[in-house]
Amino acid sequence: MILFLNLEVKAIKNPRRKIRVGIPRALLFYKFSDLWITFFEQLGAEVIISPETTKKIKDVAVRLAPDEDCYSTKLYFGHAMALKDKVDYLFVPRFGGRKKKYVGCPKFIGLAEVLRSMVPDLPEILMPHYNRGMDKHTRIGLLVRAFRLGKIITKNPFVRIRAISKAFKAQRFHNKSMIIDVKTLQKWENSEVILNDFPIYNENERQLKIALVGHSYVLNDPFSSLSIRSLLQDFGVDIVTSEQMPRNLIEKQMAKLEYDIYFDFEREILGTIMHFIESKTVDGIIHLLIFSCGPDSIAGEIAARYSRRNPTIPLLQLVFDELTGEAGMRTRIEAFVDMLRRSIDEKVIFLTEQVRI
Amino acid sequence: MPLSFPYVGTFTYVFESIARGMKRDDIIVPDEPTYRTKQLGSLHSSEFVCTPFKMLLGSIIEVIEKGAYEIVATVFVDYCRLGYYSPLYKIILDDLGYDFDLINLDWFNKVEFFTSFKKLACNVNAVQAFQAFRVGWIKNRYIDQIDKTLYSYGAVEIEKGASYNVAHKLYRQVVETEGMKNIRMLPEIIRKTFDDEVEIDTEAKPLKVGVVGELYAVVEPAINLDIMRRLNDIGVITETPITFTRWIDLGQRMNPFKKWHYKACIKHAKPYVRYPLGGKTRESLGAVIEYKEKGWDGVIHLYPFTCMPEIISRSILPQVSREHDMPVLSLVLDEHTGEAGIQTRLEAFVDLLERKKNDGNGF
Numbered sequence: 001m002i003l004f005l006n007l008e009v010k011a012i013k014n015p016r017r018k019i020r021v022g023i024p025r026a027l028l029f030y031k032f033s034d035l036w037i038t039f040f041e042q043l044g045a046e047v048i049i050s051p052e053t054t055k056k057i058k059d060v061a062v063r064l065a066p067d068e069d070c071y072s073t074k075l076y077f078g079h080a081m082a083l084k085d086k087v088d089y090l091f092v093p094r095f096g097g098r099k100k101k102y103v104g105c106p107k108f109i110g111l112a113e114v115l116r117s118m119v120p121d122l123p124e125i126l127m128p129h130y131n132r133g134m135d136k137h138t139r140i141g142l143l144v145r146a147f148r149l150g151k152i153i154t155k156n157p158f159v160r161i162r163a164i165s166k167a168f169k170a171q172r173f174h175n176k177s178m179i180i181d182v183k184t185l186q187k188w189e190n191s192e193v194i195l196n197d198f199p200i201y202n203e204n205e206r207q208l209k210i211a212l213v214g215h216s217y218v219l220n221d222p223f224s225s226l227s228i229r230s231l232l233q234d235f236g237v238d239i240v241t242s243e244q245m246p247r248n249l250i251e252k253q254m255a256k257l258e259y260d261i262y263f264d265f266e267r268e269i270l271g272t273i274m275h276f277i278e279s280k281t282v283d284g285i286i287h288l289l290i291f292s293c294g295p296d297s298i299a300g301e302i303a304a305r306y307s308r309r310n311p312t313i314p315l316l317q318l319v320f321d322e323l324t325g326e327a328g329m330r331t332r333i334e335a336f337v338d339m340l341r342r343s344i345d346e347k348v349i350f351l352t353e354q355v356r357i
Numbered sequence: 358m359p360l361s362f363p364y365v366g367t368f369t370y371v372f373e374s375i376a377r378g379m380k381r382d383d384i385i386v387p388d389e390p391t392y393r394t395k396q397l398g399s400l401h402s403s404e405f406v407c408t409p410f411k412m413l414l415g416s417i418i419e420v421i422e423k424g425a426y427e428i429v430a431t432v433f434v435d436y437c438r439l440g441y442y443s444p445l446y447k448i449i450l451d452d453l454g455y456d457f458d459l460i461n462l463d464w465f466n467k468v469e470f471f472t473s474f475k476k477l478a479c480n481v482n483a484v485q486a487f488q489a490f491r492v493g494w495i496k497n498r499y500i501d502q503i504d505k506t507l508y509s510y511g512a513v514e515i516e517k518g519a520s521y522n523v524a525h526k527l528y529r530q531v532v533e534t535e536g537m538k539n540i541r542m543l544p545e546i547i548r549k550t551f552d553d554e555v556e557i558d559t560e561a562k563p564l565k566v567g568v569v570g571e572l573y574a575v576v577e578p579a580i581n582l583d584i585m586r587r588l589n590d591i592g593v594i595t596e597t598p599i600t601f602t603r604w605i606d607l608g609q610r611m612n613p614f615k616k617w618h619y620k621a622c623i624k625h626a627k628p629y630v631r632y633p634l635g636g637k638t639r640e641s642l643g644a645v646i647e648y649k650e651k652g653w654d655g656v657i658h659l660y661p662f663t664c665m666p667e668i669i670s671r672s673i674l675p676q677v678s679r680e681h682d683m684p685v686l687s688l689v690l691d692e693h694t695g696e697a698g699i700q701t702r703l704e705a706f707v708d709l710l711e712r713k714k715n716d717g718n719g720f
Binding site: 066068069094096101103105106107109110113114117118129131134135257258259260262291292293294295297298300301302304305308309319 | 452
């Protein structure tokens, strides 16, 4: 009893308790998680990340979030609420784009302010603003912003500089290990390597290769994509995701267009689809869209139209929202995979000849 | 080659007069969007693309069916989908098998803008083309003036519909007036015509409501189901700061002393949304405070379904409304919006405003 009391007093009295920074596991977290986590941990803060999406988080999110927001943005609200009482600061960056000329979704910029307005009793939100696309912030500007942001955790400038350099190193390492080069892609196309989880092959079945295309926050979130990756794994399908695609192949495809795709993350999605439509090295493409996502509505339409003009590689577009049922999605993927298997399986084509009387 | 353009509210008149000024006699004036336009547009576009995209696509298909070949469109990089409209129209209309040529006016790329503009002005030289453009922006001011007068006279007129008839007569007069001397006389004519031909009830004390939001949703009566007229019919004076003036009116843009309404609004919106994020997000938020300071009674915020920037302002508007004690009604519009639903909500909103004004103690 005495021991317990002591501990409690210690916890209250100890002013050197680590500052807790919360990061919601949604949207851009899947792209920049290594950068953010390393940065705050190196500064000496305790980083708390919201748990993987569950049904409870979704229910909270759908009740709280604005009706017309896209499904992924709604989930962000749920993740932020899951962190509400556990942290001192909530980290919601206002991110406008990381490259010149290209922008992100406007919701990434407005998200922090919408959260502050809709849930007034949230902990203080850290919202650094970085917009290389439209506001012409420089790379050095990003470092200066990070340096200023670090002041909240520690006043020591050397620690802050070291944290920034380590964070960018971590992010670079993450990108390097995530994005493959053209040679590896060719090896994958020749079935020499496997890029993701090992698919469960059945005997007498042809091994299928599918490009799984979508935003990183859909591909890597099993809840919002209804665990499509493990489903494909069970069907014995080897996948490559649009995140892993070599950048130079994507830029090559984008240069062919007469117009500019200026949504940054949409470039890799559309580029991947166009690359595989042209190279014909996969059996099929599955494109995951999120309902009422603005950029997706454009890229999805362009992809569908190009695929219809050049219909060798089948393209399946699946739209996800909070009401999507797992059974319906499963049936469609199963049917798609079956169709792909039969399309080249010579036995089936011969079968019709054998039936002839 | 017959020239045409999609229908965008009263801006159609401005465009018509620019084209006529460039001596293009082969223009095809688009019709007002109907139910068929909405259906055509949504049939050929993706499921959750924003409503203006669908409406403009429907309008373009209709003018192509009427025989147009050259179609004017706009393209520029913004945070929202507006920059993709023209490329996507090209892909969709190519797939449908139409014969056409889209002429993109890229306002942010000045060189390309004037080369495309020269392509339109094939009958005249550069000076005459610029003169036509100048006449266009000056006429745009007078079209705006007619709109503004109409929205206030419409609320207090004794014979319902009188001011709308006068306005339609005046729109045509503005389009057909030629010669700078005659054009400069127009504001006086507009004021006089309204004074003479519309009998107004001088005793009435109408409510005043500002209408803000996304550009197309505010200026196009087909998507907002003629919300201005509906408000006028229940005796409410309306006004909108959202017009095309700020883009095409180079004369006012070059004037350093001009007080722009949207700049004041953006200043007001700074505590809520600090940085630009496309569309009219900050303007919509700031306009609520601006109208409060002007002593108006309420604000109606319009935006099309799945408009990315306006969803952000719609989420923050309740806070602005609460902190500044200004009633705000947000309406989301798409091609399925029903008239009865809008009418009921407008009437309820106006009733609340009236009660607030008379009691003085809020809701």
